[in-house]
Amino acid sequence: MEDLIELAMNYAGSLGAEYAEARFQRDIQETVILKNGFPEAAVLEEKKGISIRVLVDGALGFASTDSLTRRDVKAASSRAFKMARASARIMHEKVSMDDSSLGNVKMEVKQRIGFDSVDIESKTSLLKEAYKRAVEEAAERNVKVPACSMTIDTWMTEKLVASSDGAYVYSLIPRAAFSMLMTAFHPQKGSAQRFFDLGGSGGWEIVERWSLPSLIEKEAETLSEILLSAGKSPSGKTDVILGPELVGLICHESSGHPSEADRILGREAAQAGETYLKKDSIGLRVGSRLVNVVDDPTLDGSFGFYLYDDEGVKARKRMLIKEGVINEFLHNRETASVFGVKSNGSARASAFDREPIVRMANTYLEPGDYSVEELLEDVKEGVYIRSFMEWNIDDRRFNQRYVGLEAYRISKGEIKERIRNPVLEVTTIGLWSSVDAVGRDLEFQAAYCGKGDPLQGIPVWVGGPHVRLRGVILGG
Amino acid sequence: MKKDEAASYIVDLALRRGATDAVANIHDRQHIMIRFSNNEVTISKFYDELTVDIFLMIKRRRAATTIPFSSTRSLEKTVERLIKIARMTPPSELYAPLPEGPFSYDPKLLRGSKVSLNPDKLVGYVEEAINAALKEGAKKVAGTLNAFVERTVLATSGNVYASQERGALDISVRAFTSDISSGHFVSISGDEDEFNPSEAGRIAGEIAAAASNPKLGEPGRFTALLGPLVFADLISQVGILSSAFLVDIGQSFLVDKVGSQVACEKLSLIDDPTVAGSYGARAFDDEGVPTRRNVIIERGVLKRYLHNSMTAKKYGVETTGNAGLISPHPWNLIVEPGEKSFEDLLAEIDRGIYVTNDWYLRYQNYRTGDFSTIPRDGIFLIRDGSIESSVRELRISDNMLRILRNIRDLSRTRRWIKWWEVDVPTLTPYAVIEDLNFTKSTM
Numbered sequence: 001m002e003d004l005i006e007l008a009m010n011y012a013g014s015l016g017a018e019y020a021e022a023r024f025q026r027d028i029q030e031t032v033i034l035k036n037g038f039p040e041a042a043v044l045e046e047k048k049g050i051s052i053r054v055l056v057d058g059a060l061g062f063a064s065t066d067s068l069t070r071r072d073v074k075a076a077s078s079r080a081f082k083m084a085r086a087s088a089r090i091m092h093e094k095v096s097m098d099d100s101s102l103g104n105v106k107m108e109v110k111q112r113i114g115f116d117s118v119d120i121e122s123k124t125s126l127l128k129e130a131y132k133r134a135v136e137e138a139a140e141r142n143v144k145v146p147a148c149s150m151t152i153d154t155w156m157t158e159k160l161v162a163s164s165d166g167a168y169v170y171s172l173i174p175r176a177a178f179s180m181l182m183t184a185f186h187p188q189k190g191s192a193q194r195f196f197d198l199g200g201s202g203g204w205e206i207v208e209r210w211s212l213p214s215l216i217e218k219e220a221e222t223l224s225e226i227l228l229s230a231g232k233s234p235s236g237k238t239d240v241i242l243g244p245e246l247v248g249l250i251c252h253e254s255s256g257h258p259s260e261a262d263r264i265l266g267r268e269a270a271q272a273g274e275t276y277l278k279k280d281s282i283g284l285r286v287g288s289r290l291v292n293v294v295d296d297p298t299l300d301g302s303f304g305f306y307l308y309d310d311e312g313v314k315a316r317k318r319m320l321i322k323e324g325v326i327n328e329f330l331h332n333r334e335t336a337s338v339f340g341v342k343s344n345g346s347a348r349a350s351a352f353d354r355e356p357i358v359r360m361a362n363t364y365l366e367p368g369d370y371s372v373e374e375l376l377e378d379v380k381e382g383v384y385i386r387s388f389m390e391w392n393i394d395d396r397r398f399n400q401r402y403v404g405l406e407a408y409r410i411s412k413g414e415i416k417e418r419i420r421n422p423v424l425e426v427t428t429i430g431l432w433s434s435v436d437a438v439g440r441d442l443e444f445q446a447a448y449c450g451k452g453d454p455l456q457g458i459p460v461w462v463g464g465p466h467v468r469l470r471g472v473i474l475g476g
Numbered sequence: 477m478k479k480d481e482a483a484s485y486i487v488d489l490a491l492r493r494g495a496t497d498a499v500a501n502i503h504d505r506q507h508i509m510i511r512f513s514n515n516e517v518t519i520s521k522f523y524d525e526l527t528v529d530i531f532l533m534i535k536r537r538r539a540a541t542t543i544p545f546s547s548t549r550s551l552e553k554t555v556e557r558l559i560k561i562a563r564m565t566p567p568s569e570l571y572a573p574l575p576e577g578p579f580s581y582d583p584k585l586l587r588g589s590k591v592s593l594n595p596d597k598l599v600g601y602v603e604e605a606i607n608a609a610l611k612e613g614a615k616k617v618a619g620t621l622n623a624f625v626e627r628t629v630l631a632t633s634g635n636v637y638a639s640q641e642r643g644a645l646d647i648s649v650r651a652f653t654s655d656i657s658s659g660h661f662v663s664i665s666g667d668e669d670e671f672n673p674s675e676a677g678r679i680a681g682e683i684a685a686a687a688s689n690p691k692l693g694e695p696g697r698f699t700a701l702l703g704p705l706v707f708a709d710l711i712s713q714v715g716i717l718s719s720a721f722l723v724d725i726g727q728s729f730l731v732d733k734v735g736s737q738v739a740c741e742k743l744s745l746i747d748d749p750t751v752a753g754s755y756g757a758r759a760f761d762d763e764g765v766p767t768r769r770n771v772i773i774e775r776g777v778l779k780r781y782l783h784n785s786m787t788a789k790k791y792g793v794e795t796t797g798n799a800g801l802i803s804p805h806p807w808n809l810i811v812e813p814g815e816k817s818f819e820d821l822l823a824e825i826d827r828g829i830y831v832t833n834d835w836y837l838r839y840q841n842y843r844t845g846d847f848s849t850i851p852r853d854g855i856f857l858i859r860d861g862s863i864e865s866s867v868r869e870l871r872i873s874d875n876m877l878r879i880l881r882n883i884r885d886l887s888r889t890r891r892w893i894k895w896w897e898v899d900v901p902t903l904t905p906y907a908v909i910e911d912l913n914f915t916k917s918t919m
Contacts, residue, residue: 191726
């Protein structure tokens with residue numbers, strides 16, 4: 001493969017490219033689906049090929065091919081060159097790459113239990129057991145589970161990234177993921193639904209740690225109880241305690257995305273949108289002093305794990321919000337060059353035929369000092385939201401809505417009865433400014449972040465501790 | 477091995493190795509995407525891909541794969557591996573043999589229109605769109621242009637061997653007059669002669685100019701005039717969630733609704749990939765079944781779900797030619813037009829809101845249809861039949877079935893819509909919705 005990568009870069013150089021970057025990527029994925037207790041087709045997918053990205057007269061061109069022959073790789077280089085040259089005529093600001101130091105390494109995430117050692121029958125049996133226990137758990141409460149889809153994905157991502165200015169990074173990262181959509185139904189109470197993802201990097205041991213049958217049984221119990229007993233949510237001004245699932249989502253949506261430098265430059269304006277932050281927003285206060293949001297690709301076992309990004313830059317922890325103040329943006333080499341900083345290793349591509357763009361990895365709120373009991377004890381009347389279904393945020397990442405699923409009323413420091421669908425519809429600054437206490441726990445949840453055009457879904461973790469919001473207005 | 481021979485070879489091999497049914501679908505696709513922002517191209521991309529989808533069944537045991545098309549030996553190894561996996565896979569709920577051909581297809585749908593992949597010509601389209609938006613007063617313009625040609629060769633164990641060509645163009649243009657004032661529009665076409673990037677740019681620019689200096693909107697229930705981008709987003713949800721697979725897993729508000737009045741009588745929704753020259757036109761589905769015009773909603777009544785042979789067997793009906801080997805899906809959605817002009821619809825609204833675009837639609841509960849989505853770009857207050865002012869920062873928080881029932885009117889003018897938010901090509905009018913719920917941030 002190395003020779004094809006070299007060929008791609010050298011040929012682009014011989015055509016006149018100022019910069020060339022070639023990437024071989026192979027993603028081999030196996031998916032097992034259980035639909036309402038029955039297996040669907042087992043699905044294997046292999047995507048592999050080479051992409052080449054070039055700079056010509058300050059314009060970026062990209063081409064990919066899944067044909068790994070010398071002729072077709074050269075043709076891809078030539079196409080990337082032609083695409084860039086054609087675009088150069090409506091370029092005003094020339095693109096350049098920053099002078100970050102670039103890696104020359106090989107890295108591999110080892111699997112303790114290899115995916116090959118677990119056959120499809122075993123995976124299906126695991127899901128069937130989880131489904132059976134969920135149905136039985138719901139039935140004990142006279143609740144039905146009329147629909148439930150569960151999926152286990154295992155995949156290997158192998159990459160070789162090289163650039164004309166010296167990057168040479170090989171990586172092999174296995175990942176496993178689970179997702180579920182469950183519907184609980186009761187003739188008098190209607191329906192409630194729960195969707196969530198789990199994921200991590202490593203081998204089958206990740207899946208074993210999830211203890212899926214017990215976990216899904218518990219989810220069925222909770223969903224049934226929500227359906228049967230959750231009452232009307234209070235609205236108006238109140239204190240709210242958010243669980244890690246929601247805190248992680250909020251970090252991702254209202255801190256991670258606005259910090260993407262390509263959004264700040266308007267690159268995503270017609271798709272996922274822009275951001276309320278500007279190039280000069282470093283130092284802007286957006287939350288209370290307790291708010292520290294980071295994005296860290298280097299977390300062992302994380303779903304968004306990588307050590308070098310897809311431009312060959314070493315990954316590191318990024319402090320996006322420090323003590324409530326915007327501290328750092330997420331950069332690739334292109335945006336870093338515009339901002340006059342160094343890339344912090346945020347370039348990721350979801351497949352061989354996608355160009356690297358600025359992405360998050362594992363975004364979370366850093367823990368504070370409080371136990372969950374301490375967070376609760378100072379709340380006279382309030383709401384505790386543990387999980388969610390509906391959410392969205394505007395394309396400037398400023399107005400967002402989260403609708404709780406598992407939620408409770410709090411009275412005099414104690415968790416009381418379940419409530420249904422509390423709505424938190426607030427601005428980014430309004431939300432982060434209301435944080436008055438941060439828990440010392442820390443949990444992560446997997447997600448697939450969507451960005452780019454064509455859409456690039458990439459694995460990420462989102463996470464955080466419990467937090468307390470003081471005096472927020474519920475209802476939207 | 478040549479591409480045209482490979483599909484049948486794979487199917488024959490799978491049958492020889494013990495499959496009861498097999499499909500091989502070879503896709504040869506060239507695709508150019510040009511992305512632009514701040515009035516300039518940010519990256520131009522060329523994708524050249526040749527892949528093969530293989531699906532096989534050993535009665536109720538099923539396996540599927542997508543791999544790059546490569547050597548004969550590699551394809552053979554893949555088939556053998558897939559057979560092994562299918563044998564190990566526990567049996568599915570039921571077995572439905574693949575539909576038995578041979579079928580005859582509409583020749584007009586088998587031949588794709590000619591679409592140029594000349595980079596200079598395509599960059600020229602981008603220039604046209606940007607200049608048209610700037611002429612209307614936009615300060616900066618962003619978007620995406622796509623052009624593709626593809627050839628599909630399909631063989632199945634149901635005596636199907638067929639190939640079709642497709643080609644299409646689309647452009648999505650977002651124009652800004654300020655950080656908080658923008659407009660968006662698109663042009664999509666399966667026929668290069670009808671592709672109109674200038675018009676997309678012009679309309680985006682017009683909306684952005686009209687949306688200047690927006691004030692914060694107020695929440696409440698309003699009569700809403702939804703532009704084609706918004707109504708396409710909502711109505712494509714109806715089309716997508718009419719997939720019998722999604723109904724089966726509870727990911728649809730159409731569960732148990734066939735035969736029921738789910739919408740106002742003025743709404744009829746059809747999935748029609750048989751319109752030659754349209755963006756989503758195609759001759760056959762992934763099982764080789766000829767596509768057909770499927771009425772999903774007729775005068776407000778849900779007539780059917782969309783099926784492949786597997787879901788059709790489960791529901792005791794015939795396939796609708798919408799396979800997806802695992803999940804059926806719509807190809808080319810069409811909303812029947814109303815009788816009034818846009819101006820007539822506007823004139824009949826005393827107090828309302830005109831929404832020109834939306835994105836980020838998420839469900840609280842798929843089964844009930846409770847959801848919210850975020851209006852973006854031009855949002856306008858309507859007073860006494862005229863646009864009064866521009867507003868911002870509102871959210872549509874309502875229920876899909878309620879919205880469908882609250883359709884008051886549809887325009888006779890329709891637009892084809894497809895962009896980042898709306899994946900299925902959809903021909904849609906403007907729509908007036910009674911009593912639509914708008915919310916906003918509380919702090």
